[in-house]
Amino acid sequence: MGEACCGPGYPSPAEAIKAPREKLLYTIAIYTGTGIQKPDYLATVDADPDSPTYSQVIHRLEMPGIGDELHHMGWNACSSCHDDSSMARKYLLVPGVRSNNIHVIDTATDPRAPRLHKIIDGAEIRAKTDLSGPHTVHCLGSEIIISFLGDARGEAPGGYLHLDKDFEIVGRWEASMGDIPFGYDFWYQPRHNVMISSEWAAPNTFMPGFDLEEVGYLKYGRRLHVWDFEKRVPIETMYLGEDGLIPLEVKFLHDPDSTHGFCGAALSTNVIHFWKSDDGKWAWEKIIDVDNEPHPEWPIPVPGVMSAILVSMDDRYLYINNWLHGDMRQYDITDPHNPKLTGQVWMGGLLGRAPEVNGVKVAGGPQMFQLSLDGKRLYVTTSLFSTWDNQFYPEIRTQGGVMVQIDCDVDNGGMSINPDFIVDFGKEPNGPSRCHETRYPGGDCTSDIWL
Template sequence: MECCGPGYASPAEAIKAPREKILYTIAIYTGTGIQQPDYLCTIDSDPDSATYSEVIHRLEMPGIGDELHHMGWNACSSCFDDNSMSRSYLLVPGVRSSNIHIIDTASNPRAPRLHKIIEGVEIKAKTGLSAPHTIHCLRSEIIISMLGDSRGEAPGGYLHLDKEFNILGRWENSMGDIPFGYDFWYQPRHNVMASSEWAAPNTFMPGFDLEEVGHLKYGRRIHLWDFEKRVPKQTFYLGEDGLIPLEVRFHHNPDSTHGFCGAALSANIIHWWKDDSDEWQWEKIIDVDNELHPEWPIPVPGIISVILLSMDDKYLYFCNWLHGDIRQYDISDPHNPKLTGQVWMGGVLNKNPKVNGVQVNGGPQMIQLSLDGKRLYVTTSLFSTWDNQFYPEIRVNGGCMLMVNCDVENGGMQIDPNFIIDFGKEPNGPSRCHETRYPGGDCTSDIWL
């Protein structure tokens, strides 16, 4: 199908897209002790370029203390049939400030510029929401999960924007009994949205107190929504198997009902699907064992901070931020994943502390996969206060980004020896890198109608 809208006609078409030449990655100074704004980096990922594996542009935010975290596009493949749309603006929120920065990436993709800011105070005044997290585009609309109310209490809700970045109000008609928000993903052909649970901003922003999990201040459920009615309709209570469920991903294939979530503290992968009787089911398909540490009184959980599916839905990738490994599973049979690759970097178990000459402070955290599935970009910072608890040396040395080459035919992963970005050497001092996106869309940005 030929069309002029943004994105691709299908996941299969996305896989055939040209290789990503530049990356956008956020870097933070919030919580580092350096009084500078957080910023959006442009990174050269073209191996034929003289500046390959370097930060080639830095766009500083106007304020200090935003804590940039996740990002999303104004348009994605859900707008593919609309030639009035283009993927021109990257929405970059600050979790702490609630400011949402609208970045123009189209005028000069290598040197993006600030187009507009939706101020956190305006969002709070109009919707009573704070702490923006996940951003998804839906044709003429943009939906953003907001983790708190205007005072940082749960459950927050969903901010609804139009394509001119005006606040339409709250997207959801009801939060039902949902206690916490975090990530979400929808599968329109099945009229379903899935959402997960972190905690109230007032709980997670100051840092992680393990004891608060037992006091039910962290999430342990996945919610399925009636997407058209914008109300929650079913909850999976995961219990001890699903403590702190974070990233949710449906298959990219818009006909599929299979979805996955990483439960960070339980270090499990949860899988759900609609069965032959049209009932939604869930199961635990991967359980990462806790590891012994010579100095820790209790075994160390993996802390699965992110998961991602390859565009062909064949491979599931995730990181154990504390253990320090990135794993690749073949999920061709989603009920029976097979471990096909594993690499180590950083982590508290000290299995691979130095990569390509750079000391890794932190563990593998956010990941982004090329559309063809062959290059996985990895960064090391999770959240400023949590970094400071588990990896205090990151304050001095900063984060880093590296690339893992993935074998899409037979499975397997290898850290690329020629790509490394040491955020400890940034011009304003050591910063920390988090989420990455590509100008043409990536493996976590686009949804097909």
């Protein structure tokens, strides 16, 4: 680490913050579950304010087939191989949750017009590794691991697919899943030999849609798992109980020396803070609890549904969403035990606080987001998952998703909707599509890990 300069990424988070501003965004857009019989695609969005096509989709790379449900994605390489001059951040790995296909997309040859490099066939992954329902992609030095939420028949807990740098299947990454009941997201901190994983549900449970009753039948997760990263085995469980119903996104602070991290419990709508305590044990506490909100048509108050969280590259701010309420929040986490709410904006949601943003009617609520490396621009999209969208926001079928830019004050805290930027995926050439996760060619705030 330190002075090396030839591989992908940056020598440190502090260097990453100084990177040039992002000018292109990649976001996936789906037709799966919308009634439009077209493939899902990777959209390139122009984010350069000086460009004539600013705030527009300038390229669409269609997948070869329909029904993938593209969802999350990740880079083939990040700052974890900054020392390796043979590596480059060139390929986005874009899994289809429903099809099991992994699309490897070359974004470097022409960054404005990414092209398909390779497909790892979903049936081959099922046959060779007994996995289905791909989710989080992280690179691991020059190799890649992807969490899968189910076995080949869609039953939990699934496991981890290990790919080499040429995108060949090595096999299962983990030595054991222990007694882990469910998988979802994961993040690792190599200097502490630790990985933390979270729990959604089995594909057969979440893919058809959400049912509250199934939470009661323990079909959804409520635990975090601590792994021995080198031995690739889970060694400790943090049982979160009612405070941690459906713990989804896991993020460590970017500082590679830190053991502090966070998880958003979607249904409880809480932020869980975890860290390694002085006696070497992993500890956790609930640091943010978003109250359910009354709604005139609901028999019970509406939960926020915190489906994503993100930590700024300088480790100062934590961003969270409330997909059903419709707000994005910024917390100062300088003291991770005592977060301070420093910003909040509304866009869509069920509470009716901001049905329109920059002249576009918002179907859905703030859902996935990506922050610029300098922490000043937060790009937010509105679709969660086709079947869940259809349950909570049926109007998204005809309106499509939107991408909004929130300007963030990194000095004093605060957030505001940027008035010049909005991408209306309701106006796509093949009909309304739904945008989800976003990444930038130069790396972003949820991709890079430092060794």
